[in-house]
Amino acid sequence: MNKLQLSGERFEARYRIAAAHIEEAAERAEAICLEQTVEFPRALIGSPAILEGIVGRVVSLSAGTEGCYDAVIAYPWEAAGGELTQLLNVLFGNVSIQTGVRLSDFTLSPTLAARYRGPRLGIDGLRALTGVDDRPLLCTALKPMGLTSRELADLAYRLALGGIDLIKDDHGLSDQPFCPFEERVGLCAQAVERANRETGGRALYLPNVTAPHRAVEARARLARDAGAGGLLFCPGLAGLDTMRTLADDDSIALPILAHPAFQGSFAVSPHAGLSQRVLYGRLNRIAGADATIFPSYGGRFAYSPADCREIVIGATDSMGAVAPIFPVPAGGMRLSRIAELIAFYGRDCIVLIGGDLHSGHDDLQTNCARFRRLATDAAAALPTSDKSALAETARTHQT
């Protein structure tokens, strides 16, 4: 091609910029327009076609809260092209190294949106697969690390008998010598299958396929062949586009649960990095996760209810043809909080309880049964139209 030809179609990113006054914010926004595209001083760009067509364009700039300004910048879709890696790069590549600027949201233009299939199942598909339509799904993890494959399989069996819907590997189980992937996945998948035969249930086992570059796809296929019902994946460890690859592969065709290991630093500062909405919601969604695990307020991590509402928005609001996905509040949740959590998150969530299922005077299966009863009761107590209750609340809380 001998001449720059662009369609004129642009997609939009919203940045929150810390600045002393609007002129400073405008200057920073203009700098972002250059930094994220040409990375070149405006005055040195000889080509009007590049200046007009490639450089980001400030669409709006308005005062937000806490001395911040919200800048919406429009980029030509061609700058991102057809690749998720490059889309991330245009949205936040170099700007990630700066402070005082945060990617708070983004939307895809039609051509870009058509490149992302999003989740294979999403909320509706995962409900259909598990046969649970009237309450939140129940999830737990196989742990602690150090159990042998046989011990993990025994645990999986009892959890499935107890009525847990999604039984996932702890995200710390990979292919260690004490529970090699193939052995563990085979035994755990069989164990959950056996429990399902006994209960008539449809519990899913989701092994962790976070792995080295060349091993990921093979492990996902191995998991599918062994009878796994889904996959656990940590995009922060093994790449967002790798997750997308698994999601888009029709020969694998399993639901994906995204885990935030090694991603938290992106959302650690209110004035840098990614918003929770983008990190846990938008990005996982376009990269094909069907559910997104995040640290809920009130657990071992420091998120607020407002942060969690933002995550729910990113996971469930309208995003063109990309289906909504399940928010999965986690990170030290307890049985004693089930009613409160479901009152907060509504019916369309997956509640993940780990260690607490193993505590107290009762045995594991009794605790599982209690988990299920508590969730069912809490869901029944919700107003009938609750489906969008949190999303509505959340929208009124948008920052």
Place this chain on the structure above:
Amino acid sequence: MNKLQLSGERFEARYRIAAAHIEEAAERAEAICLEQTVEFPRALIGSPAILEGIVGRVVSLSAGTEGCYDAVIAYPWEAAGGELTQLLNVLFGNVSIQTGVRLSDFTLSPTLAARYRGPRLGIDGLRALTGVDDRPLLCTALKPMGLTSRELADLAYRLALGGIDLIKDDHGLSDQPFCPFEERVGLCAQAVERANRETGGRALYLPNVTAPHRAVEARARLARDAGAGGLLFCPGLAGLDTMRTLADDDSIALPILAHPAFQGSFAVSPHAGLSQRVLYGRLNRIAGADATIFPSYGGRFAYSPADCREIVIGATDSMGAVAPIFPVPAGGMRLSRIAELIAFYGRDCIVLIGGDLHSGHDDLQTNCARFRRLATDAAAALPTSDKSALAETARTHQT
């Protein structure tokens, strides 16, 4: 395997913990020991073998600066196993979601160290390849985005004629419609080759192979077949283990220049995320980069000279069999600062100048020649024993 068997060999991570007093720091350190391994309450772990063998162990805890404490935690090598993805997970997976704790450094135990080949060339190998042994290497980027492949190739030709050692794609060039990868790489590699024939030089062209999961390896092979002299890769966009895969592949066998796009958020807060030493140094090094681009003090980004010293330590200090790699100060460097930069970084760095090569009254080749002359002169002005001068200075500044 029916019983947990561990070697007792452990590797160590150092965390900087913000706490009001040492008891609070000790409590947080103990919590990290659990969070990063079993992710399970200590009291609920029935197995003494897991408590003794798997859970992290606080090796030391001491008061640091600014109300922080330094905790060294030892993990069994088996928890990380043979995989870089899982090593990252043990070092900082869940803790990344917390504030007030930063991974400041880590060392590998012998078994782990043996799994990481590190850079293929490192500083010495890249010097041998380029034939430059007496001064810093000179690097620049092909930009701005929006130029056609032919225009980029023409630019590459003139940069190579001008005496630039490493001519890399801008990290924003992927496979966009206006400069498709295959076309661009073919033309640019030929252009640099032609310039080398004319000058007798050994300039290298390094195309950007940051790409979707299934495209990365194919692009790297295509680049090699087209005559590229190295690869540019953004591990933050496409995965650290993907970079390691490229580095370890003897059929590709090209040096790798790591670019920090989308990684900056990891090092944005002094009380969370990764230290600059870990992010730009250690991790890129075990993942096989031969040189690490970072935003130097005094440019468009906010790093201090102390931050940059930390990066040099992470890139160059002793790390077992893993060779030292080139620090590549970048991010708005100017020709007027060459002498100062080389006085600071010493001979063993690669200086990356982008836009400034295109500014001023002189043409591009004249600016390139000036860049080379300035670097040669600045290196000649260094004390003969400067090789380790910065590293020494840096060590005395360790925090």
